[in-house]
Amino acid sequence: MRNTENNTITGANTGTESSTADMGTAEPGTHTDADINIGANSNIGANSNIGGGNSGANSNSNANSTAKKSIFVRCKEGIRKINWHDPSWIFLSIIVVVGLLLIHQMLPKRFIADIFNKPEPLMRLTLEEQKTKIRTLDQESDTARSNILYIDTIDFPDGTTFKHTRLGDLLFPKEDFRTTIEGEFDALAAGEYTFIVASDDGFRLTINEAMISEFTNDRPMSETEGKITLTKGRHSFILRHFQGYGGVGLQAWYIGPGSERRYLIGQHSSSLRFIPRPDAKDFK
Numbered sequence: 657m658r659n660t661e662n663n664t665i666t667g668a669n670t671g672t673e674s675s676t677a678d679m680g681t682a683e684p685g686t687h688t689d690a691d692i693n694i695g696a697n698s699n700i701g702a703n704s705n706i707g708g709g710n711s712g713a714n715s716n717s718n719a720n721s722t723a724k725k726s727i728f729v730r731c732k733e734g735i736r737k738i739n740w741h742d743p744s745w746i747f748l749s750i751i752v753v754v755g756l757l758l759i760h761q762m763l764p765k766r767f768i769a770d771i772f773n774k775p776e777p778l779m780r781l782t783l784e785e786q787k788t789k790i791r792t793l794d795q796e797s798d799t800a801r802s803n804i805l806y807i808d809t810i811d812f813p814d815g816t817t818f819k820h821t822r823l824g825d826l827l828f829p830k831e832d833f834r835t836t837i838e839g840e841f842d843a844l845a846a847g848e849y850t851f852i853v854a855s856d857d858g859f860r861l862t863i864n865e866a867m868i869s870e871f872t873n874d875r876p877m878s879e880t881e882g883k884i885t886l887t888k889g890r891h892s893f894i895l896r897h898f899q900g901y902g903g904v905g906l907q908a909w910y911i912g913p914g915s916e917r918r919y920l921i922g923q924h925s926s927s928l929r930f931i932p933r934p935d936a937k938d939f940k
């Protein structure tokens with residue numbers, strides 16, 4: 657039986673069936689079980705040779721089962737099996753973890769936020785700073801500068817700056833700007849939907865270009881509700897908002913048919929699924 661194992665090993669290393677048969681006289685004990693694993697793992701035909709040159713299927717099955725449980729690395733000494741209980745691997749793991757923590761501490765927090773808080777680009781948000789003071793939604797626009805970004809949810813809680821829950825402060829002027837949020841969703845269930853917008857200051861929500869709800873003047877953060885009956889399928893929406901002075905905020909939720917639960921606009925549910933913006937693909 658030991659000779660058979662040696663034949664198998666040699667066949668694995670040379671990768672030829674003829675050598676497997678010829679090497680039947682190799683000295684026992686020149687190879688270990690670990691060698692069998694190496695051959696199996698290195699994928700150089702060990703399994704097929706084992707099956708061809710070895711009438712006993714034990715070596716084959718052992719090699720496969722051991723190979724599935726083991727991890728091998730190639731190093732200067734050749735292919736080596738990783739033993740996770742080896743102190744050197746534990747030490748190396750600690751070094752890697754400490755290194756990652758140090759990198760995390762050294763990188764700017766904004767950079768970390770950009771990586772881990774990157775939102776799903778479900779809606780396009782346009783911010784427009786106004787040259788003059790803005791007091792109503794329908795006031796004529798006089799844009800000084802604008803900025804476009806993509807957001808996953810309409811979630812800017814009441815505060816002193818326009819701060820998204822995941823994106824953080826958008827670093828835009830605190831006063832006199834307009835916000836336009838555009839998106840699409842698939843209604844998975846037909847029926848009556850309720851949309852709730854909390855805004856400081858005014859807003860207007862349209863779905864398929866029909867006005868659902870609005871408050872066009874300035875106000876502290878307050879909620880306004882609107883209802884619409886939707887067919888199953890694709891729909892588009894636009895939420896316009898303006899900030900004059902003082903506090904600022906904008907949040908929007910929906911409630912699907914037959915449900916009481918509020919979802920933020922952007923949160924998928926069994927009644928709505930939001931569609932990623934195709935124009936966000938090339939957005940830097």
Ligand SMILES: [Ca+2]
Pocket residue numbers: 856857874875899900901902903904
């Ligand atoms: Ca305000």
